[in-house]
Amino acid sequence: MYEGAIQDLIDELGQLPGVGPKSAQRIAFHVLAADPIDVKRLAAALQRVKEQVRFCDVCFNVAEADQCRICRDPRRTDEILCVVEEPKDVVAVERTGEFRGRYHVLGGAINPLEGIGPDNLRIRDLMKRLATGAVKELILATDPNTEGEATATYIALLVKPMGLVVTRLASGLPVGGDLEYADEVTLGRALEGRREVEG
Numbered sequence: 590m591y592e593g594a595i596q597d598l599i600d601e602l603g604q605l606p607g608v609g610p611k612s613a614q615r616i617a618f619h620v621l622a623a624d625p626i627d628v629k630r631l632a633a634a635l636q637r638v639k640e641q642v643r644f645c646d647v648c649f650n651v652a653e654a655d656q657c658r659i660c661r662d663p664r665r666t667d668e669i670l671c672v673v674e675e676p677k678d679v680v681a682v683e684r685t686g687e688f689r690g691r692y693h694v695l696g697g698a699i700n701p702l703e704g705i706g707p708d709n710l711r712i713r714d715l716m717k718r719l720a721t722g723a724v725k726e727l728i729l730a731t732d733p734n735t736e737g738e739a740t741a742t743y744i745a746l747l748v749k750p751m752g753l754v755v756t757r758l759a760s761g762l763p764v765g766g767d768l769e770y771a772d773e774v775t776l777g778r779a780l781e782g783r784r785e786v787e788g
């Protein structure tokens with residue numbers, strides 16, 4: 590459509606999730622018209638995120654040190670562990686203001702169609718954490734869709750012999766969607782009304 594740098598930028602932007610061709614074009618021309626200082630800041634932020642951000646050694650949330658902010662917080666309880674798929678789900682649960690435990694980020698969900706099995710997720714690391722015995726309740730807060738349900742069922746069966754309380758978020762979340770799309774009131778209620786998974 591266009592030539593050179595502007596088309597390259599449109600193509601790159603078009604690779605981003607949720608950015609269609611029209612949005613990519615709009616953003617590219619916004620960048621073209623923007624103040625050079627603002628564009629430099631954006632470019633630097635893009636670079637920094639790859640250079641500085643890493644995953645927490647304990648929970649695999651995004652972190653800028655060995656451990657993330659949540660794992661370092663001494664005011665939180667180790668007794669409740671909330672299992673989520675992605676770091677963005679940590680943000681979603683945090684927004685509810687209802688949760689004072691810790692997290693474990695799986696890095697996705699079981700999805701046979703895309704070749705993602707339990708070994709591709711941080712389930713073994715989860716089992717290691719649970720083996721210390723500190724966790725009394727495990728909340729399975731995977732997404733309310735087929736993959737999320739399959740992942741929750743898999744983990745529930747796996748941890749059953751450990752004798753801890755395993756809960757799942759209450760219904761009321763938009764089915765088929767992502768946890769992050771639920772507003773904080775709905776998610777807070779689902780967290781509050783979580784129910785024990787029957788084995």
Ligand SMILES: [Zn+2]
Binds near residue numbers: 645659
């Ligand atoms: Zn952490």
